[in-house]
Amino acid sequence: MSNTRIAFIGAGNMAASLIGGLRAKGLEAAQIRASDPGEDTRAKVSAEHGIETFADNAQAIDGVDVIVLAVKPQAMKAVCEAIRPSLQPNQLVVSIAAGITCASMTAWLGEQPIVRCMPNTPALLRQGVSGLYATSEVTAEQRQQAEELLSAVGIALWLNEEQQLDAVTAVSGSGPAYFFLLIEAMTAAGVKLGLPKEIAGQLTVQTALGAAHMAVSSDVDAAELRRRVTSPNGTTEAAIKSFQAGGFEALVETALGAAAHRSAEMAEQLGK
Ligand SMILES: NC(=O)C1=CN([C@@H]2O[C@H](COP(=O)(O)OP(=O)(O)OC[C@H]3O[C@@H](n4cnc5c(N)ncnc54)[C@H](OP(=O)(O)O)[C@@H]3O)[C@@H](O)[C@H]2O)C=CC1
Ligand SMILES: O=C(O)[C@@H]1CCC=N1
Known part of the structure; x- marks a missing residue:
C-alpha cells in the first residue's frame, strides 16, 4: 500500500x-x-x-x-x-x-x-x-x-x-457484544456469590482473556480445552450441566440466527 x-x-x-x-x-x-x-x-x-x-x-x-x-x-x-x-x-x-x-x-x-x-x-x-x-x-x-x-x-x-457476510456479521461483527454480555452476567453472578464487584469483574475479564489466548495458541480445539478444565464430578461439570440443561447451545444458535436474519432483512429494507 x-x-x-x-x-x-x-x-x-x-x-x-x-x-x-x-x-x-x-x-x-x-x-x-x-x-x-x-x-x-x-x-x-x-x-x-x-x-x-x-x-x-x-x-x-x-x-x-x-x-x-x-x-x-x-x-x-x-x-x-x-x-x-x-x-x-x-x-x-x-x-x-x-x-x-x-x-x-x-x-x-x-x-x-x-x-x-x-x-x-x-x-x-x-x-x-x-x-x-x-x-x-x-x-x-x-x-x-x-x-x-x-x-x-x-x-x-x-x-x-x-x-456468507450475514453469518460473519452474526459471528464476529456482533460477536464482541455477546462476550461483553457474558462478562456482565458472570460478574453479576460473582457478586451474588459474595465477591466485591471489582474483584468479580477482574476475575471474569482476566479469565476471558486467558481463555481466548489459550484458544488462539493451543493446538487442540475448544472442546478439548473445555474437557481439560472439567474434572469428573467436579465444579465445572456442575456448571456446564446447568448451562446445557438451560439450552445454552440452542440459545446461541437462535441468537446468531437472529443476527444473520436481521442482516439479510436490512439488505431488503435498506437496499431499495
Ligand atoms: N460498530 C460496529 O461494531 C461495527 C460497525 N460496522 C459498520 O460500520 C459502519 C460505521 O459504524 P460506526 O463507525 O460504528 O458508526 P459511527 O456512527 O461511529 O460513524 C459513522 C460516521 O458517519 C458520519 N456520517 C453520517 N452521514 C454522513 C455523510 N452523509 N457523509 C459522511 N459521513 C457521514 C456520522 O456522522 P454523524 O454522527 O454526525 O451522523 C459518523 O461520524 C456502519 O455501517 C456499521 O454497520 C461494521 C462492523 C462493526
Ligand atoms: O449492530 C450492528 O448492526 C453493527 C454491525 C455489526 C456490529 N454492529
Whole structure:
C-alpha cells in the first residue's frame, strides 16, 4: 500500500480504528483523508492521525485509489448516490456497512469495483477480524489493497459467497457484544456469590482473556480445552450441566440466527 491513497466517507468509530491501523502500519498521513459532517469528529480524527479532513464527500474522494464507506447502513443510499457523479471508474469502493449488498451499492454508485466487508470493534486494538467479499470487477491488485486495509486492524478472511457476510456479521461483527454480555452476567453472578464487584469483574475479564489466548495458541480445539478444565464430578461439570440443561447451545444458535436474519432483512429494507 506504499502509494495507495485512501478516502474514508464517515469518520466515526470504525473509520477511526481503520485509520489508526493504517497509520500504525506505516501509511503516511498524506495518503489518507476522511470526510464527515461533524466538525468535532473531523477535528478529532485530524488531530489524532494528522490527516486532512473534509465536510464534502466529493472533495474527499477526488484522486484517491480506494474509497471506504464507513457510514451507518441507513445513510448508505444517500451517500452513494451523492458521490456517484464524482467517481472514477477505477476507484475501488470498500464498504463496511452491515446489511448493504453489492447489488444495492452498484445500483446507487453505477458499475464500480466493490469489496464488501464486515470488521468488528476489536479493530480499535488491532485485534479485529473481518470477512471480505469482492465483486468480479475487483482486480487482483485491488483485492490486495482491500486485504491490506483490513489486515491493518486484525485478520482478514476472504469469502466466496456474499451471503456468507450475514453469518460473519452474526459471528464476529456482533460477536464482541455477546462476550461483553457474558462478562456482565458472570460478574453479576460473582457478586451474588459474595465477591466485591471489582474483584468479580477482574476475575471474569482476566479469565476471558486467558481463555481466548489459550484458544488462539493451543493446538487442540475448544472442546478439548473445555474437557481439560472439567474434572469428573467436579465444579465445572456442575456448571456446564446447568448451562446445557438451560439450552445454552440452542440459545446461541437462535441468537446468531437472529443476527444473520436481521442482516439479510436490512439488505431488503435498506437496499431499495
Ligand atoms: N460498530 C460496529 O461494531 C461495527 C460497525 N460496522 C459498520 O460500520 C459502519 C460505521 O459504524 P460506526 O463507525 O460504528 O458508526 P459511527 O456512527 O461511529 O460513524 C459513522 C460516521 O458517519 C458520519 N456520517 C453520517 N452521514 C454522513 C455523510 N452523509 N457523509 C459522511 N459521513 C457521514 C456520522 O456522522 P454523524 O454522527 O454526525 O451522523 C459518523 O461520524 C456502519 O455501517 C456499521 O454497520 C461494521 C462492523 C462493526
Ligand atoms: O449492530 C450492528 O448492526 C453493527 C454491525 C455489526 C456490529 N454492529
